[in-house]
Amino acid sequence: MNSTEPQRSARVRWIWIASAAVATVAAILVVMWLIPEPASAEREADCAVVEGAARQWQAAAESLTPTQGATLPSDPQSIVEQYTEMAMLVHTAADSVSTPEIEQHLTDWADAADRLAMSERVDASSPEPPETIEEMLEIARPIDEAAGALGELCPNMPSAQQ
Structure with missing residues (x-):
């Protein structure tokens, strides 16, 4: 060997x-x-803000969605005001969190909500309102994407889709 x-x-x-x-x-x-890493106390507090904003968004969105047999408010300005208030709600939430990723998603959501409110304006200075469902979905898509990302970061967040 x-x-x-x-x-x-x-x-x-x-x-x-x-x-x-x-x-x-x-x-x-x-x-x-x-x-996933365990949520820090800071992130849990930020998620509580996200959850509260999502609940308020849902309530506002439900008020804009007619129930069977009901109609939307006849005053388009009131719809614009509600969308504007919804955008401000999410901007306020974004300003009150400290987790950068959560803040960015809330900011994206709020910016998209601003665009949504602008799309509902019916004055000569505003851009052309969306004419098709596809155009409306294009305006709303960033809201859905931001809400989805926030739902992954904050699993107790209710659905924030409008």
Whole structure:
């Protein structure tokens, strides 16, 4: 038997052991990276703000959605005012949180709500109102995207879609 063969098989064994150890450590690091970190007290407080804003948004949106047999207010200005108040509500929420990611999503939501309010204006200085459902959905899409992202960050948030 060759004396280098036992050395080589020992070396191969150590390479396999080292490779297995590295793979195990890598797997553990990946799992730790994928597991969400526990929410800090700051983030929990910010999520409470998000949840409150979402509930208020829902209530306001429901008031703008006619129930069966009901009609929307005949005064378009009141609809614009409600959308403007909804946008201000979300801007206020964005200004009161300290988690940058939550603040950014709330700001995106509020900016989209501003565009929504502007789309409802019926005066000569405002841009053309959306004429199709697709145009309206394009205006509302950032609201849905921001609400979805906030729902992932704050799992107790109610649906904020209008």
